[in-house]
Amino acid sequence: MSNLYNNSGQTFKTQITESGSDPVVTIDASSFTEAVYRIYAADCTTVLVEKKLSVPTEIVVIADVDQYGNTINVFKTTLTAADMTMAAGQYKHQFVVTNSDNLKLPPVFQNTVTIVEVCD
Numbered sequence: 001m002s003n004l005y006n007n008s009g010q011t012f013k014t015q016i017t018e019s020g021s022d023p024v025v026t027i028d029a030s031s032f033t034e035a036v037y038r039i040y041a042a043d044c045t046t047v048l049v050e051k052k053l054s055v056p057t058e059i060v061v062i063a064d065v066d067q068y069g070n071t072i073n074v075f076k077t078t079l080t081a082a083d084m085t086m087a088a089g090q091y092k093h094q095f096v097v098t099n100s101d102n103l104k105l106p107p108v109f110q111n112t113v114t115i116v117e118v119c120d
Helices: none
Strands: 003-005 010-014 034-040 047-052 059-065 071-079 089-098 109-116
Touching (some): 047 071
Antiparallel strands (some): 010 071
8 A cells, every 4th residue: 555545535455465475375364463554653652643442433344355266354454534534645554463473573565655645
């Protein structure tokens, strides 16, 4: 995911895979105790948006199908128009999970995201 849109509601799915496995092995999203998605200002310290699995409707676990046709559980994150009031531009975003041993794992993803201006 490289683009999100300001002043717009949107959702996206996040699949957790085992690092370096071949073929790709999906880890069941329901096995994690927490998931946190954040959008940061360019300084990577100011949190502009935060969504958590522990808050109903922000991040939920849903059934999906992987690239091989297998049923898997993934995270679905919902961003509302009210969340996305920042100006168009470049920001940082990341998705982090906590496992059943209460260990916060390295980010599933952490990179630059472009917020695209919506005219209406």
